[in-house]
Structure formats: C-alpha cells, structure tokens
Amino acid sequence: MKTTAPLTKRLPIIGAMFMGAALILGAVLWMPRGPDLAYVPELTQVDLPQGKTLYVQVHEVTLADWNRCFDAGACAVQLRPPVGRGEQLFPATGISWIDANDYITWINRNARHSFRLPTSAEWRSIAAEVIPDKPAPLFASPNLDWASAYLMEGLKSRRLEAAGSYSVTQAGVADLDGNVWEWTQDCFNDPNLPSDRCPAFYVMGEHEAVMSFLVRDPARGGCAVGSPPAHLGMRLVTDSKPGA
Amino acid sequence: MTKLYNPGLMQTSRRNVLRGTALAGAAAFVGGIATPAAARLGPYARVRPVSPMVVQAQADAIAKAAPMDLTGFARVRQELVAPPFAPVHEQVASGPPKIVEITMVTEERLMVVDEDTGASIWALTYNGSVPGPLIIVHQDDYVELTLQNPAASQMEHNIDFHASTGALGGGGLTHVFPGEETVLRWKATKPGVFTYHCAPGGEMIPYHVCHGMNGTVMVLPRDGLKDGDGNPLRYDEIAYFGEQDYYLPKDENGDYKQYEAAGDDYADSLDAMRTLTPTHSVFNGAVGALTGETALKSSVGKTVLMIHNQANRDTRPHLIGGHGNFVWQSGKFGNAPEVGLETWFVRGGSSAAALYTFEQPGVYAYVNHNLIEAALLGATAHFVVDGEWDNALMEQVAAPRPIET
Numbered sequence A: 001m002k003t004t005a006p007l008t009k010r011l012p013i014i015g016a017m018f019m020g021a022a023l024i025l026g027a028v029l030w031m032p033r034g035p036d037l038a039y040v041p042e043l044t045q046v047d048l049p050q051g052k053t054l055y056v057q058v059h060e061v062t063l064a065d066w067n068r069c070f071d072a073g074a075c076a077v078q079l080r081p082p083v084g085r086g087e088q089l090f091p092a093t094g095i096s097w098i099d100a101n102d103y104i105t106w107i108n109r110n111a112r113h114s115f116r117l118p119t120s121a122e123w124r125s126i127a128a129e130v131i132p133d134k135p136a137p138l139f140a141s142p143n144l145d146w147a148s149a150y151l152m153e154g155l156k157s158r159r160l161e162a163a164g165s166y167s168v169t170q171a172g173v174a175d176l177d178g179n180v181w182e183w184t185q186d187c188f189n190d191p192n193l194p195s196d197r198c199p200a201f202y203v204m205g206e207h208e209a210v211m212s213f214l215v216r217d218p219a220r221g222g223c224a225v226g227s228p229p230a231h232l233g234m235r236l237v238t239d240s241k242p243g244a
Numbered sequence B: 001m002t003k004l005y006n007p008g009l010m011q012t013s014r015r016n017v018l019r020g021t022a023l024a025g026a027a028a029f030v031g032g033i034a035t036p037a038a039a040r041l042g043p044y045a046r047v048r049p050v051s052p053m054v055v056q057a058q059a060d061a062i063a064k065a066a067p068m069d070l071t072g073f074a075r076v077r078q079e080l081v082a083p084p085f086a087p088v089h090e091q092v093a094s095g096p097p098k099i100v101e102i103t104m105v106t107e108e109r110l111m112v113v114d115e116d117t118g119a120s121i122w123a124l125t126y127n128g129s130v131p132g133p134l135i136i137v138h139q140d141d142y143v144e145l146t147l148q149n150p151a152a153s154q155m156e157h158n159i160d161f162h163a164s165t166g167a168l169g170g171g172g173l174t175h176v177f178p179g180e181e182t183v184l185r186w187k188a189t190k191p192g193v194f195t196y197h198c199a200p201g202g203e204m205i206p207y208h209v210c211h212g213m214n215g216t217v218m219v220l221p222r223d224g225l226k227d228g229d230g231n232p233l234r235y236d237e238i239a240y241f242g243e244q245d246y247y248l249p250k251d252e253n254g255d256y257k258q259y260e261a262a263g264d265d266y267a268d269s270l271d272a273m274r275t276l277t278p279t280h281s282v283f284n285g286a287v288g289a290l291t292g293e294t295a296l297k298s299s300v301g302k303t304v305l306m307i308h309n310q311a312n313r314d315t316r317p318h319l320i321g322g323h324g325n326f327v328w329q330s331g332k333f334g335n336a337p338e339v340g341l342e343t344w345f346v347r348g349g350s351s352a353a354a355l356y357t358f359e360q361p362g363v364y365a366y367v368n369h370n371l372i373e374a375a376l377l378g379a380t381a382h383f384v385v386d387g388e389w390d391n392a393l394m395e396q397v398a399a400p401r402p403i404e405t
Helices: A007-030 A063-071 A097-111 A120-127 A142-147 B014-018 B052-064 B167-173 B204-209 B266-274 B371-375
Strands: A043-047 A053-057 A180-187 A200-204 A209-212 A231-233 B075-077 B099-114 B119-126 B135-138 B142-149 B180-187 B192-197 B214-220 B237-246 B280-283 B296-299 B303-310 B317-320 B324-328 B338-341 B350-357 B362-368 B380-386
Touching: A053 A120, A063 A097, A120 A180, A120 A200, A142 B362, A180 A209, B099 B135, B099 B280, B135 B142, B167 B180, B192 B303, B204 B266, B214 B237, B214 B303, B214 B350, B237 B362, B237 B380, B303 B317, B317 B350, B362 B371
Parallel strands: A180 A231, B075 B099, B099 B142, B135 B214, B237 B303, B296 B380
Antiparallel strands: A043 A053, A180 A200, A200 A209, B099 B119, B142 B180, B192 B214, B192 B350, B237 B280, B303 B350, B317 B362, B324 B338, B324 B350, B362 B380
16 A cells, blocks of 8 residues: 655655755855956966965956946046057056056956965066166265165166066066056055054065055156156965965 | 238338238237248137337437447357257356357257157247257357258247346347248356347247247356455356247047147147146256166266256246255345255246255255145256265264164
C-alpha cells in the first residue's frame, strides 16, 4: 500500500528545497564575483627588489579613463585635451591628490579589484632604468639645503604630449620619464600620518617633488625653491593580478 | 564705412589713408588696416583728429627748421642684444657727447607665452624679443635709430621714445609700412631709464604695446650713477626685466584661442583688453622665461642693476630674499635714489631701476609682488647666486621638529 506523506510532513522538505534554492540564488546574486575587466586598466608585471611583485598600469590614467569617472558623477572635474590636438590620447592632468583618490575609489568599486597609488620607493624601483641620474645639486652646503633642489639643467619641455610619447621600461611601463608627475601615497616628512591628515605628498617624475594635497596645477615659480612639476597625473598599481 | 576727410593738404595715397596718427591729412580710420578683421569691429570710440591747421603748422615748422650741425660728433655703433642682457657700454662716459647708431627691425612672430598650456601670441616686437632690446647712452648723447619694417609684415609700426622730445616721442616721424625704413635722431636730454614703445595710433597703440612692442632706453649721467650724497654707485651686472601684460582671448571652453597670422586676433584682443585684466603677466615674454635653465646668475659680493620696464600697467617688484639698496622708483637719475626698499613701485608707462649687492648665496625670486600675478600669471624670475652663507645674517637655530611638550 502506498503512503503519501501528508503536506505537513513534506513542508520541511519543501522548505529546505526553497531555502536551498534561495541560498543558491543568493549566492549567484550576492557573492563576490571576479573583477569587471571592462574597468581594469592595461597592466604589466613588475618584479621589485626583495621578491615583491607589483602589477603596474602601462600608461598613466588617460583623459578618456578619467572622464568616465566624471560622467559617472564620481570625479569632480571634466578634463579636456590641449586645444587643436583632441584626436590624440593624453594623460589625465590637472589632478589633485583628492581627485586621484576619488578616481581610485570609483575604479575599485567598478572594477571590483583593489588598485592604489604606488609608494615613492616602489615608483623609484619601477622607473629606475628610465629616470636619468640626478644632476649634482647646485648648492652643497647644508645651509643651502633649502635651495639645493633648484634645477638649472636637464629640464624637459613642459608641453603636454600624448600617452606613449616617452620611454618604455623593459617590463613595459610607459612614460615614467615624461613631464607628468605621478601622485604617490607617501606623506611628506611623516610616513605615519594618516592620509586624511597629511598636508603634502610625494609626486614622482623626472625629479622628486612634494605637492600640497589640494593642488591641481603646479604653478610655475612664485617662491624660489625647486623646479615645480609641469603636470600632475596618476598611475594605478595593484598587488594582485585581476582575474588570477 | 567712414568717410575719408581730405582737406586737400596732401595727395590721398595708401600711406595717409591708413595712417592713424593726427599727422595724416585724412584721419578717418582710427589706426588699423582695412582687413577682414577690422571689418568686424563694433562702434569704438573714435579719436578726434587734430585740426588740419595744426597738423599743417607742425609740418611747416619742421620744414622751416635749420638742420643740426653734426660736425665734431663721433659716431659709435651699438650692437643691441636680446634681453635680459645689456649691450656693451661704459658706466662713466669717456669723451664728449656722441651719436650712437642703432638699428631695430620690427618683427611679427608667433611666440609661446606659456609652455604648460600652449598659450601663444602673434607678438609684435622690436628685434624679435619681448621686451625689445635695452639701449644704453649717456646724457646729451644722440640716438640715431634706423627702424626697418620688413616686407613680410602685416602691419605698420613706429616708435615713441619717452626719453626724447617732440613729434609724439618720435612716433609722428617714424611710421614705417611693410617694406619701409626710416632714420630718426634724438637727443637724450634727461638721465634715467625710459620706456619706448610702438604707437601707430588709436586702438592700435594698446594693441601693439600689449603684443610685446616695448622696451627701455637707459640714459646714464655722464659721470655715472650716484647716491644722494654724490658718492659714485657702480654695478657689475645688469638684469633687464621687461614685464609684459598679455590679454589672450579664450574660446567658450576657456582655452586660449589660436590664430593663423599676426593681426587675426585683433577684434578678440580688443575685447580681452577692455577687461583690463591680463591673462598673463610675464618677464621676458613667457611664463618661466627667466627660471630654471635660463635663470639669472650672480655671486655674493656682486652688484646688479635691476631695470624694470612696464609700458602699460602698474607693477611693484620685490626681490625675495634681498632688497633694493638704491632705488630710482620713478626711474630718473636726476633724483636721489631711495635707500633700503623692500618693494618699489613701477608706474605703468615707465621704467625703474634698483641696485642691489648680493650678501647671501642661494635662489632669489624677482617678482611682481601682486602675488596672484607672480604665481598664477607668470610674473616671476629667478637669480641663482653662489658664494658662502653668512650665519650672522640668518641662521636656522632649530630645524622643523615635533613640538616639544
């Protein structure tokens, strides 16, 4: 004789089936998925000293990249290419440290991967083969430290050039020796200061400089010291390869 | 289209139809060539031409005047050099007044104003530089200028020497059209640093001046510079700062517009100049032109004469880290210099001079101390000075350190 279990007895099984289905559906919808490669920039692997491996954006963040962030409402400024040269692809310049972090927040959310700014030490390693040796400082006396950063030779043209106009390292990183200085995460003078309290950060390029977190356009001259960067931009790095 | 007024004093020709100053018989066009750009002009205020009777009277007076007897005057050729440097000269005149011959060529050329943004201008220049070259003579010398306007130019040019006397500073006698040259001799009767600039007439005057066409003549006292007590003052070097206010037109995005040829920016330029707010204020023709590789160099113990020209607009220079030991703010050596200034005033339309002897090595900035103009508009130059630091003058007692509690 066949016995059909009453509904009340089958409820737990049905319930479990529903819960199982719900869990699977939930997992499909809510569980962390892999990175969205549409937002992941072109990266190249760079092996740093002490066995560390970094994945470095091949080009500086470009105008086109940047304006996607602006169009999404996550970045404050819309950037334009130099007049009359709009058909070329330019690096995004005129970016403050705050802007750079807005961009990183946006891209991390959309790419579902953790990108960041390099440290100045990492930048130096990545760029070592293309950054020329520093000329001897003009002033050797310690009393003149305040003036020793002044450069009178080896200064590049300040005209903004298209992405890919400068050297490429063996590892494939381009434009480290251009006239766009790249923000790092390193706070000037006190590495322990939390970044939202730090007044100035290292920017890396042809020579090292320090810029206030607010500055978008390093104005030329004014007070005497140092040779200010021509342009401020950024490049992403990440510690893990997206999609690996 | 305005009517031509020709009272019959002279034949109508391309020359007097286009001339903008009052000396022309027909003064209907207020300084400007009838190019398509000029046709776009709105109703600007017109300069009322001087009555033809006055014009004729002056021309008659010139015709009647006896030529000057030039016998006994030695002639010397001065080779002009590009700013910020000075021509070879002696500070104390050895010998009697002489005639100093110079040649200047009006050159219209595209110049980059700011490399960072690519902002550029079709500059109107004397000898290809902004400012024009520094000319140096002594009081009672004569300057004999040959002014040439090459055939390739778009515009007429002339010159007004503030140091001279008569004929609108020479402006009335030196109009040269493309392909022409003229020779003018004038006596340097007053000692000092004086502006010279192009002044073709009407709206063209600010247009030419604000496109770079100005510079300085220095007329030294025959026995050299002196302080208020009559003690001699001598310099080792000259730094010649021509500060130029530019009014570059922008497009609807706020980018600086680019043009194909000199004069194409005429209408836009007049609109931009009317704001009285420059887009750039630069030394030696471009942002950063006297910084980095082209910074000025000196040494502790050297004395520099800083000559500052601003042909159009007030400015107030300051040497950051230094002073003006002896300053002729009005630029005229017949007056005793002021001593020990921090910042001095250069009235627009003039030149000023300041002497300083460096006491510390390092980097100095020479700025227009409206700091907005210095940092944002480009009015900054640098001196790099070598030598020994003097702790008696300044010493860092404690380098920045965490606040001790």
